Amino acid sequence: MNVPYADLRAQYHSIKPEIDEAVLQLLDSTQFVLGSRVAAFEDLFAPYCHAAHAAGSSSGTSALHLALLALGVGPGDEVITTPHTFIATAAAIGYCGAHPVFVDIDPVSFNIDVSKIEPAITPNTKAIVPVHLYGQPADMDPILEIATRRGLGVVEDAAQAHGAEYRGRRVGSIGDLGCFSFYPGKNLGAYGEGGAVTTNSAELDEAVRVLRDWGAREKHHHEVKGFNYRLEGIQGAVLAVKMAHIERWTEARRVVAARYDESLAGSAVVTPHALPDRRHVYHVYSVRSDDRDALAAHLSADGIASGIHYPTPVHLQPAFAELGHGRGDFPEAEAAAASILSLPMYPEMPVEFQERVAESIHAWSAK
Template sequence: MVPFVDLKVQYLSIKEEIDTAVLGVLESTQFVLGKEVAAFEELFTAYTQTSHVMGVNTGTSALHLSLLAAGIGRGDEVITTPFTFIATVSAIDYTGATPVFVDIDPASFTIDPAKIEAAITPRTKAILPVHLYGQPADMDPIMEIAKRHGLVVIEDAAQAHGAEYKGRRVGSIGDLGCFSFYPGKNLGAYGEGGAVTTNNPEFARTVKMLRDWGAERKYYHDLKGFNYRLEGIQGAVLKVKMKYIEGWTEARRAVAARYDEALAGTSIRTPTALPDRRHVYHVYAIRDAQRDTLQTFLHDHGVSTGIHYPIPVHLQRAFAELGHKEGDFPHSEAAAREVLSIPMYPELPEDQQDLVIAALKAWPLQ
């Protein structure tokens, strides 16, 4: 069976460095934040082309703290997309604000800027675009709309480490950016992890306080904060991996290019790599009207797959109180019915890529 992802092969390729880094944290006893987290934050600041990075315990926490730092709270509205992992919308809900959905552009799977302005009300305080699957959202019109209406832009870049929009790294374009280092991400910790990026020193100061019980010095709490700190071991792991992230990204893009070429001319719809953006392929999501049957077919032919995501957030029971129904966001709903993620990771061997390609070409409903 071709695995959907293989985290062990990457670990084995850098095992000596990782083991040394982890043992160093154990010997230092700096288990929460500390010098390894600070060193990683410095590296990630340069990588994201931002001025400040604050490591936190999860990507969800990064979203939550970014919203709070931007002043989002009860009675406010935040515009985002329903075609995302539920954490994007849950973080809005945690603040007491109301998520307001805008449908996706079906070519990019990201929020459609042409539909944003119609969703703005006097209660709107922010736009939260999602760089889904490693594809950047169309940021220029989003930023222009936000500027015209006095809105904050918070980028959900949880799946888009190193992705670029017109030469700019995601996480540096909006007012704040949010990253996840969940193990399967393009830059993954060996446990949970996340980060907030910003060029705004006041936002940075607030996030630093909020992640550590609202204090700038111990036991002096100026804000009602949280225990959202990044652990030292995760900082050490991520610091090691920063040396390799660009090589891994280009390896992903090479696998994607091979899939693109091999599947051209078939009925399978491959991801659209837009010319002004650097897609980093957190997942390689194909589309087919017979998705569920195709998934079974691929499994029977020895290919593991995933679905990201089968139910858009506006139709999830957890957010039933928003009152949405099927048909409200047709492009998101169509994507949820049709997308199928095939094996994609930097170390995916060519012979296994060949098996994936052969199985897809043998798909009978071409």
């Protein structure tokens, strides 16, 4: 009995009649790009995030790019973020002509260390992009205090944190803008690429909507240089169906995480620490081990899939070599990258699969 890292087929089959009907209706409507199905999804997703507005986009990466552009980030600006994230966070900053400025992470939450943000601010700093990594929100109140005092924008990278909460507030509604990915494996996944930008500002929402559709409010009238960052109609239809189920799936993930916490107690791995003032939605359940590679090999030999999110911090990626960083610049991010291992995690995960994972880890721990 092999244990997969995730099982998208199981989720599809659990809602197959709803999805099939929605997709067929979309095909019949021929509203293949944007259109009423995307608008319907946006109308569901904004209140879910406790935000006034949500604008669908072609991906989580394009959502980040749009949000930064809407804040006026441009050439020569600096944007503070974390190196322990998917490369898209930094890439979107570069798309604006700006420079990512990294600060290290808190080793407990894996999120940006707020104590290191202010020393990184320069006259060129324009914004801060905290990443709600693995589904646990960053420490937003100190970030907002710094940003307000220093006149900086805040863009939440919530690509892994649909429905996560910080002190009772949903991510995506806390900063100036929030950015989500609907890549198929995400907690809310499309059947292809997709993303969204959320905000409580009508002005920022309008800027995002213009920029995502070639800089035009009306056809053939382009006010600014925009992009083809539109969400496809079929993804809007799929995501609208899934909105009725996301809370159930989120709570199922939290149950899976709680089982892991209990069953892995006493093993040789360090389990995630969910902070008490936050709702962790467990896009990833990442444990730490000083011998991570050996653990991954042991699990693989037992037929158990695992992953690493992420094995190389962004500051050490060849694509960002021009920033001049080297090993040792951000020791907590580097230590995390060398020791983290993501265990199988999905809402439909059978209890017996979790038991197999725990038994295998305990057997490895006993060696």
